[in-house]
Amino acid sequence: MGKVFRFGKDVDTDQIIASQYLLYPTIDEMKAHTFESLDKGFSSRVNEGDFVVAAENFGCGSSREQAPAVLKALGVKAVIAKSFARIFFRNAINIGLPVIVCGELYDIVSDGDEIELDMDEGCIKTCGRDIACTKLPPKMQEILNQGGLIASLNREV
């Protein structure tokens, strides 16, 4: 179980992590600024295993991999949205942050609700209901299962 942090539609990469922090030497130095313009307290309130839930087009904008990386570094278990922008989606999978497409969840959960995600079954449990979510394509599931693209690179070598 993890807590829901609910955001709207078109949450762009600049809101996830603003440009002025991207050249900081490490992700750990950036992560306190996650969602700074939308929810200043996010980084201090989020706990290991929590979820980010959003509407359409989550992660649109730049290719900055810092965006999924800071979410992962803060312990976010998965991002569940109605749809994702493609570079964010790809980046998230590559670093091992699950990104789940689910049309229904956004409209029935509130900020702070507890939910549980079963990726193998493609199912989210909330408020006593089970909601189906899209399973990842096998290629991406394979990368995730390996622990991200770097892990697969090390294995191939």
Added chain:
Amino acid sequence: MGMTMIEKVVSRNVGKAVKPGDIVTVSVDRVMLDDIMMPFIVDKFREMGFRDVWDPDKVVLIYDHLVPATQVDDTRHYHVSDDFADEQGLPHVHRSDGICHQLMTEAGYVKPGDVVFGTDSHTVTYGCVGAFSTGIGYTEMAGILGTGELWIRVPETIRININGTLPSNVTSKDIILTIIGKLRADGATYMALELAGDVVDGMSVASRMTIANMSVECGAKCCLFAPDEKTAEYCGVELTDELRELRADSDASYAMTLELRAEDFVPVVACPSQVDAVKPAAEAAGTRIDQVFIGSCTNGRLEDLMLAAEVLKGRKVAPYVKLIVTPASRKVYLEALRNGTIDILAKAGAMITHPSCGLCCGRAGGILSDGERVVATNNRNFLGRMGTSKVEIYLASPATAAESAVQGEIAWRKA
């Protein structure tokens, strides 16, 4: 007994003869306020209980340290300044025209014999046209804005005579660095410098500006050059008998007199991290560098850029070395565009940034990291001035800087 130049300028201002050590109250002819200090000045001005600026025409506001803005809060300084200018009806505001000290002389705000204060230590620059000018803090500036006056202690003077013929590869930057090396960083504290001799007579106002600018690095309160034809032309004034009189009497009394032979000067560098750690460039030659900066109120004028272009023409900046050129003012940039200097510098590989304090004040424009070395034409090589405390800054002339950029190591132009 005769008077030194500073004694004459102060006497002229206060209407009575003064001598070193006197504490007198001067009437201020101009003040320069820069963007980085403005919010503090305005706060103090109000806190002191003032409502109106004593004479709006005598106030010049210049945005230069924070242009362009690099941090979100920088723009607050513009707005506080704009609001104050509107409220007080200040007619002279420069929002992106260049570095304050360049503009004060170039735009005609300072004339020979004037008494001028600014909230920046390099306000000493205006001595190049025979004005008494010096840097003060923002609290005193707030006081001047309210009263038009400031107390000063009349300084003793160190006289420096430079006669003879300079080697062709020596610039006025080499001269002032050499002087600072001799006097040490506090050798002229509380005192005025006064320069004279053939070499000074032959110098452009721009070259004198470089010397006056850096006089604060040996602690000087000001550094004066007697007004001559060049000064008059530069300032757009007539060289009246009254201005001719603003030179030291032959029987003036000095704290010290230095006689320097022009032929003895060589290109020099100030080594990290003291402005007075000066040695011949030849002794530092071969030191690998990462960056070169040509600009600032010390050496960002047309003659400096042209000198750099002369060195760089048809050559390229060394691989992995960055050359950053920042003209001192919009006027300098325009003139350098028109006469092809910018073209030469850009083709050699220079990054040319908009006129501002930029890298010299360490807020932007080429900040460096641990272990990196820079050769710079500006005025300070203090620890941490351009990045971390592990950055090494060498100060040099535009010619030395340009040659070093090409070589990728400290190098100087042969005579």
Added chain:
Amino acid sequence: MGMTIAEKIIAAAAGKSCVRAGDIETVTLDYMMSNDGTTHLTIDMYNKLVSPHISDKDKLIWIVDHNVPSDSVKTAASHKKMRDFARENDITLWEGRGVCHQIMMEHYVCPGQLIFGADSHTCAYGALGAFGTGVGCTDYLYAMVTGQSWLLVPPTLRFNLHGQLRDGVCARDLILSIIKMISASGASYKAMEFGGDGLASLSIADRICICNLCVEAGAKTGLMEVDDKALAYLEERGRVPKQVFAPDADASYEQVYEIDLEDIVPVVAKPHFVDNVVPASECRDVKIDEAFLGSCSNGRIEDLRAGAKVIKGRKVAPKVRFLVVPASKEVYIQAAEEGLLEIFMEAGAIVMNPNCSVCWGSCQGVIGAGETLISTGTRNFKGRAGSPDSFVYLASAPTVTASAVMGRIATADQL
């Protein structure tokens, strides 16, 4: 059945005769571009690999353009890491010589290539018929090590352009109008392919601007048919196409749009989203604090000419900051030679060295809380140019320049 341009390029890169939208293919890349926005992280990951190696260093192009010259010690450390790695591994490094995509256009991109860039606007390369797409640093690292990557073949949206743009209407207005039509996610995961009789009237600069902004509709890439104009651009620069792919007549498109260029009017994208597009005439009362002409979208010589034409003989409105930033050193030098920089400087603009500047929002020209910017940059997201409480409008070069003159949003015909 036939293939689209995107399908043909991916098929060639996958070594197959035919691919279809929805297939996942392993492709060999022609170039991998990375800039200072993420390269420091790529290097950290590279150094942690079990067996780090680079598949083909000649395919790597590294460009320092986002925060250049460096604005802080943290930036300087990241730049140093990138520079040192490039030096040790003999990777081509461009530093301070322009925005990455413009450098790629000027020196590398050829029709038929498949290029990864660690920057979302890599989709710009379609202007020359190359499949460019933005990736994160992990994807980049995988490609750097293996020379390959996997790619989902995108479905294609086809845009047939007809006629030509009216006077005063720009490519920027066209692509913003298209983004409004299909929405900010309307091309998510898809390719946008442009052709039709109207293409011939668009300059290479126009085409780059259009393809560049395709990612703002969510597209994986933007692609233009390669015509004589594109081939002439390449020939001028001594490059030859890898292969020119035209779409098959019976290619399968997800949707086909017919666009009459004469219907397009000057528009602006209002805060805080790129598809929040309205006719510029609807925003005439919006007061601005800053205007920005530059970026990989609109920092080319054609854009500077358009801006200079508008501002020549006029002045930037008081208190408005107008930043003009050529997209590359080549553009800068040409603009200097054509007298454009002089025009901007005379008008009171701030001319900066080629870099990402205001578009990137953390290096120069940052805007403060409550301030409004009109920009030719790529994005108007909340906080994109500085404070989260600021406002960014996107528009064409003439509209931005006219707004700088008026101090509020205006089109050039209003002057």
Added chain:
Amino acid sequence: MIKDFTARLWKLGDDIDTDIIIPTEYLAFPTVEEMKGYAFSPLRPELAGMIRPGDCIVAGRNFGCGSSREQAPEVLKALGISCIVAGSFARIFFRNAINNGLLLIENADLHDAVQEGDVISVRANEYIEANGMRFGIASLPENLVEILDAGGLVKAMRHRNGVE
């Protein structure tokens, strides 16, 4: 009037410039309170956190050389520094400190006679006592004493302008 006091001392060398006292990157912070944690950061980043109100600084020659930034004496005052004893002071720093009511004492000999952490006793306008030795103090010019007595230039001006 300047009162007698004792203070624990922090020892610094020659030519402590204004960029060391407070680097340029922090100068545009809205308040001195926000800046003071960065005092001396290029030289001794830990120092600002260790200074306790009432402590003093003993330095060598040319303390405060460099820029005219008044933030330099202001941050030291905000940290609670009671006085600075140095071989000599750069002139702009000197004026700025007095204008903020920060006591400066010129003495060339004390520096060599003390260690960091020692406690000195200051007898106003007479001498400093440290490790059993006495070091003379020159008295300040009258106009400066007036400013110090008023509690700084702002207060002096408020008095002049009849605002309290």
